[in-house]
Amino acid sequence: MKIVVSDSEGRFVFEEVPAPEPGGGAVLVRVLATSLNPRDLRMARLRAGYRCGMDFVGVVEHAAGRSGPQAGARVAGILPAGAWAELLAVPQSGLALVPDGVELPQAAALPSAGLTALYTLARGGELLGRKVLVTAAAGGVGRVACRLARLAGAQVTASVRSPQKVADLAGVVHTVVGGDPAEAKAHGPFDLILESIGGDSLAAAAKLLAPGGTCVAFGATSGAPTTLDAAELYQNSRTLTGFALFVELNAKPVADGLPRLLRLVADGRLPMPIAQVRSWREANEAAAEMASGAVTGKIVLELD
Numbered sequence: 001m002k003i004v005v006s007d008s009e010g011r012f013v014f015e016e017v018p019a020p021e022p023g024g025g026a027v028l029v030r031v032l033a034t035s036l037n038p039r040d041l042r043m044a045r046l047r048a049g050y051r052c053g054m055d056f057v058g059v060v061e062h063a064a065g066r067s068g069p070q071a072g073a074r075v076a077g078i079l080p081a082g083a084w085a086e087l088l089a090v091p092q093s094g095l096a097l098v099p100d101g102v103e104l105p106q107a108a109a110l111p112s113a114g115l116t117a118l119y120t121l122a123r124g125g126e127l128l129g130r131k132v133l134v135t136a137a138a139g140g141v142g143r144v145a146c147r148l149a150r151l152a153g154a155q156v157t158a159s160v161r162s163p164q165k166v167a168d169l170a171g172v173v174h175t176v177v178g179g180d181p182a183e184a185k186a187h188g189p190f191d192l193i194l195e196s197i198g199g200d201s202l203a204a205a206a207k208l209l210a211p212g213g214t215c216v217a218f219g220a221t222s223g224a225p226t227t228l229d230a231a232e233l234y235q236n237s238r239t240l241t242g243f244a245l246f247v248e249l250n251a252k253p254v255a256d257g258l259p260r261l262l263r264l265v266a267d268g269r270l271p272m273p274i275a276q277v278r279s280w281r282e283a284n285e286a287a288a289e290m291a292s293g294a295v296t297g298k299i300v301l302e303l304d
Helices: 038-046 104-109 111-122 140-151 163-169 181-187 199-206 230-234 245-251 254-266 280-292
Strands: 002-006 012-016 026-036 055-062 074-078 087-091 095-097 131-134 155-159 175-177 190-195 209-217 239-242 274-279 298-302
Touching: 002 038, 012 280, 026 074, 026 104, 026 280, 038 280, 055 087, 055 104, 055 111, 074 104, 074 111, 074 254, 095 254, 104 254, 104 274, 104 298, 111 140, 111 190, 111 245, 111 254, 131 140, 131 181, 140 155, 140 163, 140 190, 155 181, 175 181, 181 190, 181 199, 190 199, 199 209, 274 280, 280 298
Parallel strands: 131 155, 131 190, 155 175, 190 209, 209 239, 274 298
Antiparallel strands: 002 012, 026 055, 026 087, 026 298, 055 074, 074 095
């Protein structure tokens, strides 16, 4: 079967490998579509031979038993790596049934962004009537987080670096500010902040926490170090915590959170903006467009 790996120049190439043999309660899934994430580009540049891909949606070819997804069922899931493959052997806990009414591209775009948003928001506890700030709100995780926070009854402020993307969040959040979180000061202090840029952005965001508030750092796309005033944190009982999706999934598996998100998509309450749907044979072209920053929304790759 075919899989996609990175070559020595960080490009995506096909490789032939033996098909997986499911065992130990694993489900054999024929992949129909996957999505392109910034992590795929980053890991491909760092490591030749990296097995690419995280999100996937497909059809069960071989069930693990009578209690889980059966042959022919549509399922979605996420893996730390290697989802760009024709066949996958996945534990039942790593899968969610795709409801009727959810299109394959929507399901393929959801797992990593949706679960990161869902579980980082959970760090804030009850959100009804609380103030939430999301940095990089025009990104894949940020968009989902803003919608989920709004559905939970929070007052949501979005920080967006690209002025042309401000309109994309109209009607989703209460307030949109520029890329510097400090611009959100007039709309705080915030009970929960989701921060994925790091550097000065994280430092500015931490200062906007309400007493007892929590800032969840789940990325550092700026690549810059952060200088924090520890006294501002402990004197106000503020919390700064880190988040890594695949660590979180050890305690909260895909089968717990993803079905909840898919039901919201099916009900029309969580739209997934899809920028492009392309063949997985065009992964390099899609990656170049993503790297240029010109793409708004997720890029889905269909297998053929």
